[in-house]
């Protein structure tokens with residue numbers, strides 16, 4: 519499972535940034551917008567980095583890779599590999615959106631008890647199926 523942290527943008531201190539690793543200086547999309555709008559000459563890189571805006575809005579990782587390329591004009595094989603994987607994953611998530619799981623809130627002990635009971639029952643059903 520991917521662990522995501524919600525951190526406040528270290529530049530504008532206003533927007534929250536969703537990061538997948540502990541980042542001491544997370545920047546939001548709005549603050550990185552200018553850094554992201556550079557010209558890519560390499561056709562192969564253009565193909566790789568030319569993603570719908572939403573991808574960059576959503577992922578600080580994708581932003582960091584693109585900005586890295588625009589800054590240094592090159593990416594390591596590992597960076598390209600991770601970039602492709604991240605894009606692939608996001609594409610899959612878009613095609614098959616997961617049900618957003620809201621934390622279950624119990625109004626009382628009773629509902630908790632009934633849930634446990636239900637869990638036990640499904641467990642029992644499952645073990646029956648195995649037999």
Ligand SMILES: [Zn+2]
Pocket residue numbers: 527528529530531532533545546547548549
């Ligand atoms: Zn910001």
